[in-house]
Amino acid sequence: MHSSTAAPSRFSWAVRPMARSRRRLLVLATYLCFAVFLVVMYRGYTAEPRWPGLLGLVAVILFIATAAAFMRLVTAPGYAADTLDRRLDERQRLVRDRAYRLAYYVLTLLFGALSLGALYAASNDDAWSSVRVATLFVPWLTFLPGSLPTAVVAWTEPDPPEDI
Amino acid sequence: MSAVDRRKAAVPAPVEERRIYNRLPVLRAERGLSRQALADALGINYQTVGYIERGDFNPGLELVFRISEFFDLPIEAIFSRQPFRPLSEAVYRRSSEESNHA
Numbered sequence A: 001m002h003s004s005t006a007a008p009s010r011f012s013w014a015v016r017p018m019a020r021s022r023r024r025l026l027v028l029a030t031y032l033c034f035a036v037f038l039v040v041m042y043r044g045y046t047a048e049p050r051w052p053g054l055l056g057l058v059a060v061i062l063f064i065a066t067a068a069a070f071m072r073l074v075t076a077p078g079y080a081a082d083t084l085d086r087r088l089d090e091r092q093r094l095v096r097d098r099a100y101r102l103a104y105y106v107l108t109l110l111f112g113a114l115s116l117g118a119l120y121a122a123s124n125d126d127a128w129s130s131v132r133v134a135t136l137f138v139p140w141l142t143f144l145p146g147s148l149p150t151a152v153v154a155w156t157e158p159d160p161p162e163d164i
Numbered sequence B: 001m002s003a004v005d006r007r008k009a010a011v012p013a014p015v016e017e018r019r020i021y022n023r024l025p026v027l028r029a030e031r032g033l034s035r036q037a038l039a040d041a042l043g044i045n046y047q048t049v050g051y052i053e054r055g056d057f058n059p060g061l062e063l064v065f066r067i068s069e070f071f072d073l074p075i076e077a078i079f080s081r082q083p084f085r086p087l088s089e090a091v092y093r094r095s096s097e098e099s100n101h102a
Helices: A020-046 A055-074 A090-123 A127-134 A138-156 B003-010 B024-031 B035-042 B046-054 B061-071 B087-101
Strands: none
Touching: A020 A055, A020 A138, A055 A138, A090 A127, A090 A138, A090 B046, B024 B035, B024 B046, B024 B061, B035 B046, B035 B061
């Protein structure tokens, strides 16, 4: 027969679903930390001399903060959305697929905007400095495809039911 | 069937019309099961149980069969396209009909 309650796991806090408002704050924190991290990296590499003062330490802290916020985001809806099919039930697969579709549209727009920016930079006399500034945006092309579906799920999943 | 009718028929019905009603909360309460316990038994996430109960998610055929087997009840006793009458009303009406026949 069935037990009425499941024993709480030692790590249940890590997969306990957050309220949607907190999840959204976490999404914003993840991308804000990453954006500031890129700006600090850019400043560090372009400064004379390179990496003045504690800028390097700030970059490391921001990187760790980004990674920590993203890792928490992975299980913030109460399950790791971006995982193997067999670990998700049919509703979760539906949510994940919808998130991928939405993320794909957003990425298409971003790639389009970046392409236009690159075309503009190529036609500019001071193209080299534009390309340097573009390096601020290129890392997004790596980070966003990997993180956006997870962020979309965390952003859109409604608040968890009150009773478990 | 005209082309317009065919096009109308191809468009999915609004969510409200496609809603599947269920007796999961009652069945769970009768057996003293939490959402988590039912979810564990069915191999799904406990939030999915909540979504099904609220009618926000219509489970697929395979999951419906699993639920039916778990409660040992026919599917139509658990799910319906029409809102269910309260179980107490159904039970008392049947028992009063039986006593009238007797």
